[in-house]
Amino acid sequence: MENIKSILQNADSILIGAGAGLSTSAGFTYSGLRFQKYFADFEKKYGFHDMYSGGFYPYKTLEENWAYWSRYIMINRYMNAPIPVYEELFELVKNKNYFVLTTNVDHCFQKTGFDKSRLFYTQGDYGLWQCSEPCHKKTYDNQLFVEKMIREQGFVIQDDGSLELPENGFEGIKMTVPSELVPRCPVCGKPMSMNLRADDTFVEDEGWNRAAGRYEDFLNKNKDGKIVYLELGVGGNTPGIIKYPFWKMTYANPKATYICINKGEAEVPREIEKQSICVNNDIYEVLKSL
Numbered sequence: 001m002e003n004i005k006s007i008l009q010n011a012d013s014i015l016i017g018a019g020a021g022l023s024t025s026a027g028f029t030y031s032g033l034r035f036q037k038y039f040a041d042f043e044k045k046y047g048f049h050d051m052y053s054g055g056f057y058p059y060k061t062l063e064e065n066w067a068y069w070s071r072y073i074m075i076n077r078y079m080n081a082p083i084p085v086y087e088e089l090f091e092l093v094k095n096k097n098y099f100v101l102t103t104n105v106d107h108c109f110q111k112t113g114f115d116k117s118r119l120f121y122t123q124g125d126y127g128l129w130q131c132s133e134p135c136h137k138k139t140y141d142n143q144l145f146v147e148k149m150i151r152e153q154g155f156v157i158q159d160d161g162s163l164e165l166p167e168n169g170f171e172g173i174k175m176t177v178p179s180e181l182v183p184r185c186p187v188c189g190k191p192m193s194m195n196l197r198a199d200d201t202f203v204e205d206e207g208w209n210r211a212a213g214r215y216e217d218f219l220n221k222n223k224d225g226k227i228v229y230l231e232l233g234v235g236g237n238t239p240g241i242i243k244y245p246f247w248k249m250t251y252a253n254p255k256a257t258y259i260c261i262n263k264g265e266a267e268v269p270r271e272i273e274k275q276s277i278c279v280n281n282d283i284y285e286v287l288k289s290l
Helices: 002-010 020-025 032-046 051-055 062-078 085-093 108-112 143-153 206-222 243-252 270-275 283-289
Strands: 013-018 098-102 119-121 124-131 192-196 227-232 257-261 276-279
Touching: 002 227, 002 257, 002 276, 013 085, 013 206, 013 243, 020 085, 020 283, 032 051, 032 062, 051 062, 062 124, 062 143, 085 108, 085 283, 098 206, 108 119, 119 206, 227 243, 243 257, 243 270, 257 270, 270 276
Parallel strands: 013 098, 013 227, 098 119, 227 257, 257 276
Antiparallel strands: 124 192
């Protein structure tokens, strides 16, 4: 921990690469008690046991599809994470020359106070919709629509944004939303879809492209200096976005340091072993120690 702290303090720049493990450490788990608290009715009806699987289920109607997805969006985008992992990370880097590259789509960096101009969330945002076609390259904020869908199902939205079941529990909850709330493209009229990179229909809008440009500018200015590649909770699902580029850029620059904090998956190629520190532990515990 002392070594990492010293390296971060003396770095000219820090590039944070954040994967799903960072939000998992913050309490945004997609299965277990958290899943059952909000999706027990869907679990009972369809037999899946985690939010991710439910997101790919072929529901027969758009009304049921959006009942599921509105809950999914509400708890993973508009509710706050229960453990202050992102807050600890922000305190660590807020006065440094940092940039964030993330595959996470839950908006936690923005909500914590990270400078939006220093963020590139490559895979989309739970808070955005797009045309499912897509007939045009634009995205749309969904918060007001999602909150209406949630209330129509019978949930109570508390002042802090959290959801509560009615007094009679899931007996008072509907598994559909009214047809008039099903989102449709304002241009072509086809159903909207999530702005998440699942296939080749993903919309890279103006905001996405500006962020990509800022990321490229940050690399061009800092990749040859005393830079730290701080990788947090990145697994093997999409290693080509963060992990492999971080390894390659570390290898290309003798002044670079690669730091990987990832419980169960903290490893590094032998070629950059002497430039690296790997910590096999919960990210929140490590950030608290730092």
